[in-house]
Amino acid sequence: MGLFRKKLKQEHKIMLQHDRAAGVLQSELHRPTPECPNPEHWSMIDSMTAEIEVLEFIATLVTTIKPRLVVETGSFLGVSTEWIARGLERNGFGKVISCEFDPVVYARAKERLEASPLKPWIELRNQSSLEMKIEGTIDLFFSDSDPSIREQEVKRFLPQINPNGIILIHDASSHHKVIREAARSMEAEGLLSVVFLPTPRGLAVAQPRAGRS
Ligand SMILES: C[S@@+](CC[C@H](N)C(=O)[O-])C[C@H]1O[C@@H](n2cnc3c(N)ncnc32)[C@H](O)[C@@H]1O
Numbered sequence: 001m002g003l004f005r006k007k008l009k010q011e012h013k014i015m016l017q018h019d020r021a022a023g024v025l026q027s028e029l030h031r032p033t034p035e036c037p038n039p040e041h042w043s044m045i046d047s048m049t050a051e052i053e054v055l056e057f058i059a060t061l062v063t064t065i066k067p068r069l070v071v072e073t074g075s076f077l078g079v080s081t082e083w084i085a086r087g088l089e090r091n092g093f094g095k096v097i098s099c100e101f102d103p104v105v106y107a108r109a110k111e112r113l114e115a116s117p118l119k120p121w122i123e124l125r126n127q128s129s130l131e132m133k134i135e136g137t138i139d140l141f142f143s144d145s146d147p148s149i150r151e152q153e154v155k156r157f158l159p160q161i162n163p164n165g166i167i168l169i170h171d172a173s174s175h176h177k178v179i180r181e182a183a184r185s186m187e188a189e190g191l192l193s194v195v196f197l198p199t200p201r202g203l204a205v206a207q208p209r210a211g212r213s
Contacts, residue, residue: 011048011076011105018046018077025052030200033174039200048076050144050170054203055083058142058168062087065166067139068094073129073153074145075100078109078122084142085118094139095121101128101145129153137162144170151182158191163211167192173202180204 008016028042028051043052050058062070062084070084075098088094100106106126113122125132129145130153138161143150150169161167172179180196183204187194192206 009102011102014046014048015077015105015108018049021045028200030173031175033198033200033202035174035196035198036200036202042200045079049079051200054170054199054201055080057197057203059083059087061166061168062094062140063090065140066091066094067165069134069136069138070094070096070140070142071134071138071157072096072098072142072144073132074143075109075124076105076144078113078116078124080142080144081109081113081122081124082116082118084140085116085121088121089118095123097123097125097132097134099125099127099129099132099145101126130156134160136160137165139165141165141167142170143168147171147176147178150179151186154182154186155191158208161208163208165208165211167204167206167208169204169206171201172196172204173200176202 025043028039028044029047030039032039075081081096081098084096100109110124113119113124141157141161143154169183172183183194186192190209193209193212194204194206197203
């Protein structure tokens, strides 16, 4: 029977782990990096959803810079989307558009968010970040989709990102070389100014270079 069982996609496997955890926090499981040698000091719900401390940081960033439009790529179960919405609710204005391209994951996120009191602040789309069309200026962009396309999606939305806005690129630790290198190379190209926060999975906080003038 085991031999014939279809291999579960990573996202779907972690979705089941998320259900089993039932919201109980555990210590961060990502391996130590030179910049973050004690990841166990951080907490997580599951290894797809951003670290709790990073979610808290994003919500505080929302109340700090008061974005009118937040765009998130990679909703997974919508937990980070809800934290962004929590900040928007406190501000009393704005919306978050989040995209998830896996239809199974999207359906679960949709179900969760439909039942959430934060629903009025959220627009969830079953689309790829590389196809999604956004109207207007993006004040906060949270890039958290597939590691291989982060550079492509940041470049795709950059012309629409407020020069005084903020770009967050998750998983930019020295362990996830592709994403850290993508952030570095966009800085070297003169597109962004970047700071790397030493969190377990790494968070690049960036601004369009135009905003530095
Ligand atoms: C790390 S998880 C996102 C976690 C979520 N932001 C959170 O912290 O709660 C990445 C998600 O991106 C989705 N994804 C991958 N490539 C994508 C793309 N091109 N467009 C939209 N979603 C994508 C995956 O299916 C997965 O659910």
